[in-house]
Every structure is written in structure tokens, then in C-alpha cells.
Amino acid sequence: MANTEGAKKIIADISNHDLDQWVRTDSFSPQLEESVRGHIHQELTTFVFFRKLAADCARSNIALHGFARLWERSAAECLADFHWLEKYLVSRGGRSKPTAIEPPGVEWPADPVEPVEPCREALFVERRLLEDLQRLCSLAEKSGDAALCDTIHNHFMHKEVKHVKDLADMLQQVVRVSKQPGLGIYLMDQELRRTNGSIPWGSANDTHIENNSFSRITECQES
Numbered sequence: 148m149a150n151t152e153g154a155k156k157i158i159a160d161i162s163n164h165d166l167d168q169w170v171r172t173d174s175f176s177p178q179l180e181e182s183v184r185g186h187i188h189q190e191l192t193t194f195v196f197f198r199k200l201a202a203d204c205a206r207s208n209i210a211l212h213g214f215a216r217l218w219e220r221s222a223a224e225c226l227a228d229f230h231w232l233e234k235y236l237v238s239r240g241g242r243s244k245p246t247a248i249e250p251p252g253v254e255w256p257a258d259p260v261e262p263v264e265p266c267r268e269a270l271f272v273e274r275r276l277l278e279d280l281q282r283l284c285s286l287a288e289k290s291g292d293a294a295l296c297d298t299i300h301n302h303f304m305h306k307e308v309k310h311v312k313d314l315a316d317m318l319q320q321v322v323r324v325s326k327q328p329g330l331g332i333y334l335m336d337q338e339l340r341r342t343n344g345s346i347p348w349g350s351a352n353d354t355h356i357e358n359n360s361f362s363r364i365t366e367c368q369e370s
């Protein structure tokens with residue numbers, strides 16, 4: 148009988164508790180939670196931005212289908228990051244609170260087809276994602292939340308640094324071929340069509356790949 152009463156008391160105790168608060172660590176402060184939601188919001192806003200570029204490039208007036216695939220990939224990555232971070236937020240005892248998404252102000256010029264301005268905007272949008280992650284990371288460090296720091300480093304930082312560099316290279320090439328209107332942009336688009344929207348020089352900007360080849364070189368030198 149006493150055991151039954153004891154079990155009932157424990158069940159009542161736990162039922163009255165906010166279990167999210169038990170999942171949370173003290174270091175995961177309300178301010179930190181709000182900042183994670185801020186990044187989730189930014190990923191969604193960026194998703195809409197890249198979708199807009201993809202839809203513009205697919206128009207018959209523009210018909211840059213290689214570029215369209217690149218922006219589709221960029222949008223898909225933002226959506227995946229949004230989804231991943233939302234799950235992470237909940238796994239830390241946080242709550243999702245979606246807010247309104249601002250419409251993108253970008254429009255790919257069609258007459259004439261002019262890629263420089265939208266490519267510059269794409270670079271800045273991607274860089275803003277990286278800057279927001281860095282802000283989030285310093286806040287996590289200040290709060291002593293090692294788990295969040297670790298997540299940002301492992302899941303986001305390396306690839307976002309690379310994406311910014313990839314898009315800066317893209318902007319430079321777009322500017323180069325735009326100095327003389329005509330064939331250049333067609334050839335760039337053809338290259339992107341061939342890779343199905345992957346950045347053709349992406350592996351050149353991957354520092355992990357670079358490290359591997361460097362260790363292979365040193366291995367050869369040692370043997």
C-alpha cells in the first residue's frame with residue numbers, strides 16, 4: 148500500500164513539472180534560445196530568397212537553367228538547415244515560434260539579362276548567414292553553452308565559410324564574363340548545367356579536401 152502511495156506521489160510530482168525545463172541546461176538561456184530562433188528565421192528567409200532567384204532564372208526571358216539549379220540547391224540547403232536547427236532547438240528544451248517571412252527584394256534583370264547584381268546579393272545573403280552563426284557562437288560561448296558551440300562548429304561553420312567563398316568566386320567570374328556581353332554567361336550557365344547546379348570549383352575551396360591532399364603529399368615525402 149505504502150509503495151502504491153509512493154508511486155502515485157512520484158507520478159503526481161512529475162506530472163506537475165515542466166519537463167522542457169528538465170531538458171534545458173542553465174547555460175541555454177532565454178536569450179540564447181531567442182538567438183537560435185533568429186537563425187532559424189534567417190534560414191527560412193534565405194530559402195525564399197534563393198527560391199526567387201531560381202524561379203527568375205527558369206523564366207523563358209532569362210533561361211539560365213544552370214543558375215536556376217544552383218539557386219535551387221542553395222534554397223534546399225537553407226531548408227535543410229532550418230529543419231535541422233528547429234529539431235535541435237526542441238531537443239534542448241526550447242520552443243519553436245515562427246515569425247512572418249519578409250519577401251525578398253531581389254529581381255533578376257531580364258532586359259538585358261544581367262547576372263552581376265543578383266549574384267552580388269546572393270553573396271551578401273550567404274555572408275549574413277555566416278555572420279549570424281558567428282554571433283550565435285560568441286553568445287553561446289559567453290553563456291558557457293559548450294553543446295551549442297560544438298553544434299555550430301560541426302554542423303554549420305565549415306560549410307558556410309565555403310559557401311561564401313564559392314559565391315565570391317562566382318561573382319568574380321560573372322563580372323569577368325559580363326565585361327563583354329554575349330557568350331560568357333551562356334558558357335557559365337552551361338558549366339552549371341553540366342554539374343547540375345553544383346559549384347564547379349567547389350572542391351578547390353574545401354579546406355578539408357585540401358588538408359587530405361596535403362597529408363598525402365607529406366606521406367609521400369616521408370616514405
Ligand SMILES: [Fe+2]
Pocket residue numbers: 190224225228276
Ligand atoms: Fe545554412
Ligand SMILES: [Fe+2]
Pocket residue numbers: 224273276306307310
Ligand atoms: Fe550555405
